[in-house]
Amino acid sequence: MDDFAIAVSRYRRRKYDQSIQLCDKILQVNSQDQSTWVLKASSLIRKLFLDDIEIDEQGIGDQLMNDDSINTVARPGTSLQRPGSQAGQVLRIYYFWMGRLQTGYARPVTNRQEAQENAVKTARVGTRLGTARPMTQGGRYIRLGTASLQQMGDQFIMVDKLDMKKMAAKPVVSRVLCDYLIYVEHNPRKALQLAAEATQANNYSDWWWKERLGKAYFMLGLYREAEKQFESSIKMQEMIKTQLQLAKYQIHKHIRIYLRLDQPTTAIELYKRNSERYPHEISYLIGIARVYDQLNQPEKALPFYQNTLIKDNCNIEAVASLGAQHFYLDQPETALQFYKRLLQLGLYTAEIWNNIGLCCFYSGQYDLFYSCFERALSVADEQQRAEVWYNLSHIFINLGDSGTAYQCLKISLCYDPHHGEAYNNLAVVQSKRKEFDKAKLNFQKAIESNEFIYEPIYNLSVLHFNQQDYSQCYSLVQKTLKLFPDHSDSLELNEKVLQVLQQI
Amino acid sequence: MNQEGQVQQVQESLILKKPQRIINRYKHNQLLYNYFVIRDFKSAQELIEKLTQEHGDIHEYANQIQGYIFKMTGQLSKSTETFKKFLSFNEQDQEVLKTIAKNLQLDGRFKISLDVAQKALNLKKNDWEVFYTIGNCYYAQKDFDKALINYKRAFELSINETTYNRLGKFYLSLEKYDEALAVYKTALNSQPQNNELKALLGVLLLRMGQTQEAKRYLESVTATDTKSLLGLGSIMQDQESYDEALVYYRKLIAIHPTSAQVWNNIAMCYYGKQEILPAIISLKRAIYYDPFESTIHFNMGLVHLYEKQYMSAFHYFQTAITLNPDDSQSYMYLGIALNKLNDFQNACRSFERALELDKEKDYLIYLNYCIILLQRGDESSQYAQQIFRYFCDQYKEQEQHYDNRCKKEVVQELKSQIYKYLKS
Numbered sequence: 001m002d003d004f005a006i007a008v009s010r011y012r013r014r015k016y017d018q019s020i021q022l023c024d025k026i027l028q029v030n031s032q033d034q035s036t037w038v039l040k041a042s043s044l045i046r047k048l049f050l051d052d053i054e055i056d057e058q059g060i061g062d063q064l065m066n067d068d069s070i071n072t073v074a075r076p077g078t079s080l081q082r083p084g085s086q087a088g089q090v091l092r093i094y095y096f097w098m099g100r101l102q103t104g105y106a107r108p109v110t111n112r113q114e115a116q117e118n119a120v121k122t123a124r125v126g127t128r129l130g131t132a133r134p135m136t137q138g139g140r141y142i143r144l145g146t147a148s149l150q151q152m153g154d155q156f157i158m159v160d161k162l163d164m165k166k167m168a169a170k171p172v173v174s175r176v177l178c179d180y181l182i183y184v185e186h187n188p189r190k191a192l193q194l195a196a197e198a199t200q201a202n203n204y205s206d207w208w209w210k211e212r213l214g215k216a217y218f219m220l221g222l223y224r225e226a227e228k229q230f231e232s233s234i235k236m237q238e239m240i241k242t243q244l245q246l247a248k249y250q251i252h253k254h255i256r257i258y259l260r261l262d263q264p265t266t267a268i269e270l271y272k273r274n275s276e277r278y279p280h281e282i283s284y285l286i287g288i289a290r291v292y293d294q295l296n297q298p299e300k301a302l303p304f305y306q307n308t309l310i311k312d313n314c315n316i317e318a319v320a321s322l323g324a325q326h327f328y329l330d331q332p333e334t335a336l337q338f339y340k341r342l343l344q345l346g347l348y349t350a351e352i353w354n355n356i357g358l359c360c361f362y363s364g365q366y367d368l369f370y371s372c373f374e375r376a377l378s379v380a381d382e383q384q385r386a387e388v389w390y391n392l393s394h395i396f397i398n399l400g401d402s403g404t405a406y407q408c409l410k411i412s413l414c415y416d417p418h419h420g421e422a423y424n425n426l427a428v429v430q431s432k433r434k435e436f437d438k439a440k441l442n443f444q445k446a447i448e449s450n451e452f453i454y455e456p457i458y459n460l461s462v463l464h465f466n467q468q469d470y471s472q473c474y475s476l477v478q479k480t481l482k483l484f485p486d487h488s489d490s491l492e493l494n495e496k497v498l499q500v501l502q503q504i
Numbered sequence: 505m506n507q508e509g510q511v512q513q514v515q516e517s518l519i520l521k522k523p524q525r526i527i528n529r530y531k532h533n534q535l536l537y538n539y540f541v542i543r544d545f546k547s548a549q550e551l552i553e554k555l556t557q558e559h560g561d562i563h564e565y566a567n568q569i570q571g572y573i574f575k576m577t578g579q580l581s582k583s584t585e586t587f588k589k590f591l592s593f594n595e596q597d598q599e600v601l602k603t604i605a606k607n608l609q610l611d612g613r614f615k616i617s618l619d620v621a622q623k624a625l626n627l628k629k630n631d632w633e634v635f636y637t638i639g640n641c642y643y644a645q646k647d648f649d650k651a652l653i654n655y656k657r658a659f660e661l662s663i664n665e666t667t668y669n670r671l672g673k674f675y676l677s678l679e680k681y682d683e684a685l686a687v688y689k690t691a692l693n694s695q696p697q698n699n700e701l702k703a704l705l706g707v708l709l710l711r712m713g714q715t716q717e718a719k720r721y722l723e724s725v726t727a728t729d730t731k732s733l734l735g736l737g738s739i740m741q742d743q744e745s746y747d748e749a750l751v752y753y754r755k756l757i758a759i760h761p762t763s764a765q766v767w768n769n770i771a772m773c774y775y776g777k778q779e780i781l782p783a784i785i786s787l788k789r790a791i792y793y794d795p796f797e798s799t800i801h802f803n804m805g806l807v808h809l810y811e812k813q814y815m816s817a818f819h820y821f822q823t824a825i826t827l828n829p830d831d832s833q834s835y836m837y838l839g840i841a842l843n844k845l846n847d848f849q850n851a852c853r854s855f856e857r858a859l860e861l862d863k864e865k866d867y868l869i870y871l872n873y874c875i876i877l878l879q880r881g882d883e884s885s886q887y888a889q890q891i892f893r894y895f896c897d898q899y900k901e902q903e904q905h906y907d908n909r910c911k912k913e914v915v916q917e918l919k920s921q922i923y924k925y926l927k928s
Contacts, residue, residue, distance in 0.1 A: 330785050362788075364808075364816040397795045399819070400826035432796055468644055470610045474578030488760060500610065501576055 007039055016047035034173065041176045045183045162190070168197035178212050188219035207236040264291050282308045286317060298325050316345060323355065332362040350380035354388050361395050369395070386416030393425065402429050420450025424459065431463060439463065454483040458490055465493060473497050533565045545573050564593060571603070580611040598627040605637050614641040632661035636670065648678070659687065663694045672704065681712050703731040710735050715742065730759055737769060746773040764794035768803060775807055783807050798828035805837055814844040832862035836869045843876045851876060867902055870895035871915065874922060889926055895919075 003026050010019040023040035026033055167174050174194060181191040195213040202209060214229030268291050275284035285308045292301035302325055308318040323338030336359040342352050357372030373395075376388045393408035409426040413419055423446035431439035440463060446456035461476035474497050480490045532555060539548035548569060555566040567590050574583035584607045590600050601624035608617035621638050624631070639654030655674055659667040668691035675684035688705045695701060706721035719739050725732040733756045740749035753770045760766060771786035784807055790800045805820035821838040824831065835858035842851035855873040862869055870891050877888035899915070 330788055364813065364819075366815065366819055398791065398823070400795075400798075400801065400823035402796075467612070468610070469612050471578045471580040478578075489762065497578075498576075501578060 004036060011039060011043050016043045019043045038173060038176050041180045045179045048184050164193045164197045168194060168201045174198055182215060188216045192216035207233045264295055267291055280311060282312050282315065314345060316342065327359060332359040335359045336363060348379065350376045350384040350388060354391055358391060382415050386412045386419055390419065390422050402432060405429055418449040420446045420453055423449060424456040428459065436463065454480045454487065461493060465497065470497055470500055474501065536565065536569055540569050548573060575607060580607055583607055596627060598624050602634055609637050609640050614644050617641050630661055632658040632667060636667060663691050681708065684708060699725045707731050707735045710739065715739055730756060741769065741773055744776060746776045749773050762793050764790045764797060764800065767793065768800050772803060780807060780811055796827060798824045801827065802834055809837060809841060814841045817841045818845060830861055832858045832869065835861065836872060840872060848880055865898050867895055867898035870898060871918065878922065878925065892922055892926060
């Protein structure tokens with residue numbers, strides 16, 4: 001059988017690695033084989049493809065450099081920037097002095113995280129320079145015209161040598177190339193060039209190129225420009241009703257822009273409008289739920305996750321989120337069902353066993369929880385181990401066994417020496433044992449290792465207050481109130497300290 | 505800002521006219537005082553800076569205010585330094601000595617503070633603040649007798665919020681309730697309209713078991729005071745009017761959403777109303793906020809025992825025991841749970857331990873032990889008889905006491921049943 005036919009068949013059966021191998025073999029013989037080239041590019045794209053609708057988490061760098069959000073002071077409940085600090089909202093973290101410890105447990109694995117891992121892996125693509133001689137043969141072998149499209153060693157396409165104008169004139173090759181640039185090379189700049197040329201070549205009337213143009217802008221962080229392109233693409237698209245699937249995709253992206261521009265309410269409205277138009281598309285429902293989650297309104301997210309499960313009962317993210325939410329709503333038995341479902345779906349990770357263990361413990365199934373944590377520890381990596389031991393310490397605290405809890409926290413800190421919460425809880429346990437100096441030290445470490453949690457600062461201030469060290473206490477309370485202005489205990493302590501200090 | 509402008513104008517006119525000879529140093533004192541009183545520390549500090557530039561470092565009032573500002577913003581050592589500078593103007597200034605002593609005490613340097621306070625005392629014999637400071641120093645050094653003497657002196661010299669609070673709390677920490685009560689009552693005589701005092705008195709009376717009087721005090725206080733809300737709630741709870749108690753607790757939880765004690769009380773209200781699910785949820789929340797409190801775990805055990813979930817109950821009682829190993833009640837209930845789980849031997853051991861720890865000779869332990877022994881059958885009936893006799897003795901003594909754990913009719917009936925059984 002013809003090698004090319006086999007390669008196509010493998011591509012269709014989603015055996016991309018084998019397909020690429022075969023294509024390599026053909027290309028070694030004839031490096032100008034255009035169809036093989038297209039096939040290899042498509043295989044690479046498919047292999048490394050990640051649904052980038054799924055990733056919209058911003059990195060710290062993005063947030064620092066974010067100059068798109070116009071309003072720096074957010075109205076309560078309308079912004080994603082500072083959820084949790086506004087009055088009347090549900091607070092997520094509670095662990096204080098007197099052992100208000102975090103029930104913090106690792107967020108269940110969602111497909112979102114997997115996609116991100118993928119992105120990290122694919123970003124490490126090496127580049128090597130090289131040249132090759134074009135060769136011509138008859139039949140279906142058409143000369144591509146540029147040496148840059150030739151494969152040399154690891155490097156499949158010499159991006160820098162491409163002439164975008166020429167490429168844009170070839171409708172099929174250019175599209176594959178554009179996807180290749182976006183998904184494999186992660187080179188939005190080149191993709192933008194190509195898309196711009198291609199749009200021009202198509203007299204500004206091709207929605208596909210406009211969409212890709214928008215995508216490239218989006219990757220470059222030029223959200224306003226991206227928005228324009230998407231909008232005009234959708235306008236065109238709606239006249240061609242046959243391409244529904246793609247329209248959805250574009251609308252979806254449209255919403256993402258609103259999210260990044262920090263307008264969650266607008267985004268939710270858009271999601272809702274579109275989910276009425278396409279009632280069977282779950283990505284809108286999940287989208288709404290995620291936005292509510294980020295806004296710290298989990299009770300509103302709940303029905304959307306439930307609806308998602310009605311339409312797609314294998315949706316891992318919905319199952320995991322529902323599990324977590326039921327756990328926090330004091331229904332560990334229900335949460336347990338969801339996590340069992342995740343196991344059925346074939347996920348076998350430390351987080352899930354950890355969560356099942358916690359659910360078992362809180363629903364009173366004491367004979368089961370221990371083995372769950374054992375399993376979690378057996379599959380966990382270092383970071384996860386720190387979390388699992390941290391959770392175990394909670395269990396022992398709940399059992400009143402502060403000695404073992406102390407040990408667990410120590411182990412957790414061995415695996416992750418920057419675990420602020422663990423330091424805090426360790427200090428709480430120590431102060432329960434009246435080892436105040438050690439406790440102070442650990443609170444200090446907790447503050448250093450995570451400057452965004454206010455609990456260790458509050459705890460330390462209480463410790464200073466009890467030891468009648470008022471000047472330290474005062475400055476610490478001020479710090480706490482800066483991080484969390486509505487913290488009722490801190491406000492009370494502040495009043496007490498001021499009362500002491502202001503006696504004249 | 506307006507005032508600031510005026511100050512500058514005044515200054516400029518000063519410079520223009522140049523009344524060189526006599527400079528009125530006290531000119532800005534009123535303005536400085538105003539800034540200080542309205543807590544506009546920034547403007548005050550600017551003014552102080554200006555004054556020190558004008559007059560050098562010897563402006564008395566500016567220095568004084570500067571010291572107070574340092575103190576109020578928590579920079580105690582700086583404040584002490586400022587006041588010490590102040591002392592160089594006049595070594596015999598009693599007020600300054602007093603302030604320095606207080607500062608040192610707040611900063612935790614008790615010995616030096618005591619020395620300074622003694623100097624102040626030599627200058628003026630009857631100053632309650634000095635006695636109060638000395639008392640605080642002794643208290644921090646755990647010398648309670650000397651602290652008490654000084655607190656008492658301070659209280660005799662002046663009855664005010666600081667003195668009665670301090671003395672009252674001191675007695676409470678030593679569990680001398682009658683003395684504390686006397687202190688609060690004298691204080692209330694001199695300040696009959698003080699709501700805070702009434703709340704304190706009410707809670708204290710409640711703790712001493714004088715419910716009626718406590719209620720009278722607490723109800724006269726406005727209903728937003730947290731102490732009175734908690735007190736009234738617990739009175740209502742004791743009288744088994746749970747809905748009213750819940751009303752109080754609901755108000756309280758809006759103010760303190762993270763208080764484990766309040767959640768615990770709420771849970772026990774629901775338990776009293778036989779609504780188990782809300783009780784468990786509230787208790788879980790209470791444990792979440794304070795996992796080191798044995799009472800909450802104990803209550804959790806009770807609720808689970810009622811629900812016939814003996815394994816969970818066992819775990820919670822065990823936790824309560826690890827947190828508070830001297831509690832006979834926990835051991836008794838642990839014994840009951842173990843017996844229900846068919847571990848008779850360990851149940852017996854648990855009861856024996858409860859009897860060992862029990863100092864008040866609680867009749868319920870004997871009664872429950874007796875029942876368990878009788879349920880077991882013949883082999884332990886003799887021992888059961890003995891225990892029953894003990895129970896009868898204890899019950900006779902304690903019958904008159906108020907006890908909301910168990911209804912008297914139930915106990916009576918059980919007693920007669922066991923009596924009949926043992927006879928036959």
